[in-house]
Amino acid sequence: MNWDEYAAWGKKISDWGAAYHQNLRDQPVRAQVAPGETASLLEPSAPETGEDMGTILEDFERVVMPGITHWQHPRFFAYFPSNATPPAILADFLVSTMAVQCMLWQTSPAATEMETRMMEWLRQAIGLPGSFSGVIQDSASSATLAAVLTMRERSLKWQGNEDGLSQHPKLRIYCSGEAHSSIDRAVWVAGIGSDNIVRIPVSGAHRAMDPEGLRQEVKNDLAAGYLPIGVIACTGATGMGACDDIAAVIDVAQNFDLYVHVDAAWAGSAMICPEFRALWQGVEKADSVVFNPHKWLGVQFDCSAHFLKNPEDLVRTLAIQPEYLKTHGQEGFINYSEWSIPLGRRFRALKIWFLLRSYGLNELRNRIRNHIKWANDIADQLRATPGFEIVTEPMLSLFTFRFLPKSSGDLDDVNQSFVDRINDDGRIYLTQTNIDGAKVIRFQVGQFDTTQEDVQTAYQVICDTAQQFGS
Numbered sequence: 001m002n003w004d005e006y007a008a009w010g011k012k013i014s015d016w017g018a019a020y021h022q023n024l025r026d027q028p029v030r031a032q033v034a035p036g037e038t039a040s041l042l043e044p045s046a047p048e049t050g051e052d053m054g055t056i057l058e059d060f061e062r063v064v065m066p067g068i069t070h071w072q073h074p075r076f077f078a079y080f081p082s083n084a085t086p087p088a089i090l091a092d093f094l095v096s097t098m099a100v101q102c103m104l105w106q107t108s109p110a111a112t113e114m115e116t117r118m119m120e121w122l123r124q125a126i127g128l129p130g131s132f133s134g135v136i137q138d139s140a141s142s143a144t145l146a147a148v149l150t151m152r153e154r155s156l157k158w159q160g161n162e163d164g165l166s167q168h169p170k171l172r173i174y175c176s177g178e179a180h181s182s183i184d185r186a187v188w189v190a191g192i193g194s195d196n197i198v199r200i201p202v203s204g205a206h207r208a209m210d211p212e213g214l215r216q217e218v219k220n221d222l223a224a225g226y227l228p229i230g231v232i233a234c235t236g237a238t239g240m241g242a243c244d245d246i247a248a249v250i251d252v253a254q255n256f257d258l259y260v261h262v263d264a265a266w267a268g269s270a271m272i273c274p275e276f277r278a279l280w281q282g283v284e285k286a287d288s289v290v291f292n293p294h295k296w297l298g299v300q301f302d303c304s305a306h307f308l309k310n311p312e313d314l315v316r317t318l319a320i321q322p323e324y325l326k327t328h329g330q331e332g333f334i335n336y337s338e339w340s341i342p343l344g345r346r347f348r349a350l351k352i353w354f355l356l357r358s359y360g361l362n363e364l365r366n367r368i369r370n371h372i373k374w375a376n377d378i379a380d381q382l383r384a385t386p387g388f389e390i391v392t393e394p395m396l397s398l399f400t401f402r403f404l405p406k407s408s409g410d411l412d413d414v415n416q417s418f419v420d421r422i423n424d425d426g427r428i429y430l431t432q433t434n435i436d437g438a439k440v441i442r443f444q445v446g447q448f449d450t451t452q453e454d455v456q457t458a459y460q461v462i463c464d465t466a467q468q469f470g471s
């Protein structure tokens with residue numbers, strides 16, 4: 001394909017993109033294909049000779065689209081949102097077109113300098129103090145791995161990368177049972193071992209870890225010869241939105257010189273609204289904080305904002321400088337590849353710049369406030385509807401509920417069939433989780449095109465489905 005043809009197809013694809021978003025309400029939210037259906041439509045090997053783009057795009061519609069779950073659907077109420085907004089998509093189009101690598105300042109000065117400034121914009125927008133510096137990671141999982149590696153190196157006096165862990169005492173990391181699975185992975189990958197994650201019991205409506213329990217576990221571990229290295233606290237965990245008492249956790253952690261990382265992957269976006277910041281009160285004393293603009297803020301995956309009190313500690317943990325990466329005579333510039341695990345880096349700051357300039361913070365706040373209000377509204381409706389109970393109250397825009405049919409039977413099984421029936425129907429999409437061993441249904445509002453009517457449709461679908469179950 002030459003560049004003239006590319007220009008013509010590019011126009012067609014942007015038209016396709018607009019129509020896709022405009023017509024999504026008519027599509028089932030979750031893909032309705034069976035396992036193996038897409039694979040059976042794909043040739044077993046690559047073609048020897050090229051094909052024309054018209055054929056490839058026809059096949060895209062035929063082979064790919066039926067197997068797509070529509071995360072941009074306005075009635076996507078499953079998992080967490082993963083918003084892609086028009087200005088951010090346009091920015092990514094430009095970024096893909098230039099395909100620059102943003103590992104060093106000199107490999108694209110504009111990308112590095114814009115990344116620094118965009119992280120400043122986001123830091124101010126969510127109300128973190130100027131003592132934090134930021135870097136954009138691909139995902140919260142990477143930011144948390146970077147935090148765990150930093151905890152490890154800091155506690156091992158910067159020797160772990162060289163010595164390995166075998167000659168050191170066993171390291172310990174603390175979090176609640178609500179913490180995300182990315183923490184387990186980070187601990188595995190850092191060589192610390194999942195046996196050394198200490199889960200602190202939770203209590204209260206926020207399912208927050210018990211700070212006294214944390215203090216006791218750290219003391220016990222010290223007495224037993226372990227080396228406690230850090231705590232991972234959460235603001236808005238994935239199951240039901242659990243929020244630790246960040247101030248209380250940090251209070252304990254500081255007594256033992258433990259590093260504190262705050263995982264606010266989903267809820268961090270809501271902090272652009274000052275009225276929600278009480279949920280992470282004390283966060284200014286954390287060592288690092290991560291939140292995903294690629295969830296709720298409107299920047300499509302991948303874009304994770306990682307804020308650090310002491311970026312020097314992270315760089316000391318991750319920087320590596322073979323001769324081919326040295327930038328002689330250019331010291332004093334930030335080389336963001338020293339702040340992250342992969343060397344190569346996309347130009348992610350551009351989509352933040354386009355998003356924030358195109359919407360402005362006020363409009364983004366309006367959306368998030370609406371999502372939270374509508375989630376509260378439907379929770380109230382379900383509370384008042386016979387056959388349903390609210391299990392956890394809305395945490396921002398996420399709550400959980402349970403279907404209680406008149407008929408007997410295992411409630412967990414019934415609730416799983418209830419969710420499956422809803423998702424087969426296709427008008428909305430919900431997922432389930434476990435709370436204290438019981439299966440519950442999650443409901444979150446966060447897609448950018450969602451309207452109040454879409455949330456009302458969800459209430460209708462839930463009630464219709466209950467009737468089908470004879471309730």
Ligand SMILES: *Cc1c(COP(=O)(O)O)cnc(C)c1O
Nearest residue numbers: 139140141180182237238265266
């Ligand atoms: C989504 C999520 C993560 C993982 O985010 P990725 O960017 O996909 O790695 C981690 N923690 C919480 C609380 C999340 O909601």
